[in-house]
Amino acid sequence: MSTPQLPAPTPEIAPETAAFWAATLTGTLLLQRCGGCEQACYYPRYVCPQCHSTNLIDFEASGRGTIYSYTVTSRGILEYANAGAYVLAMIELDEGPKMVSNIIDCDPAGLAIGQRVEVVFSDTGGGGALPRFRPTVSES
Incomplete structure (x- = not known):
């Protein structure tokens, strides 16, 4: 099954998200x-959501995780209205945080x-690339 062509809207870059989008x-x-x-x-911010410290340091994530939850959206709205069916998922990153994204390059029935x-x-x-996820072929 081919992945629908999903829109990739330009992010609104704020001071606290600039390093994230540049990366x-x-x-x-x-x-x-x-x-x-x-x-x-995750997401970039000024204050730790756990202890409220302002001592937050950027680090490079592995880019790997597991599907925590997902849904197949068959009827999108706004920019996604003509995208066809696509997967919206919550990914639990190996480093701990969860993030919402799309899963692409796969048959949704196999997820x-x-x-x-x-x-x-x-x-x-326009200033950033959207992080999306695909199933991992093999673990090293």
């Missing part, structure tokens, strides 16, 4: 780690909770 252009998924409690977090995935990036043509 996506080089194929890197950045997370933050709190210097106070060691909690890894399962707990399945391994890896990040791929869809260029937006």
Whole structure:
């Protein structure tokens, strides 16, 4: 089954997200780690959601995780109205945080909770690339 052509809207870049979006252009998924409690977090922010420290340090994530939850959306809205069926998923990254993204390059019928995935990036043509995921072929 072929993956529908999904839109890749240009992100709105704020000061706290600038490093994240710049890293996506080089194929890197950045997370933050709190210097106070060691909690890894996603999305980029100024304050740790666990201990409220402002000592957050960017680090390069592995880009791997597991499917925590997913749904196949057969009727999108707005930019996704003509995309056809696509997968929207919550991915639990190996580093701990969860993020919502699309799963691409697969037959949705073959997906399962707990399945391994890896990040791929869809260029937006304007300052960032959207992190999306695809099933991992093999673990090294």
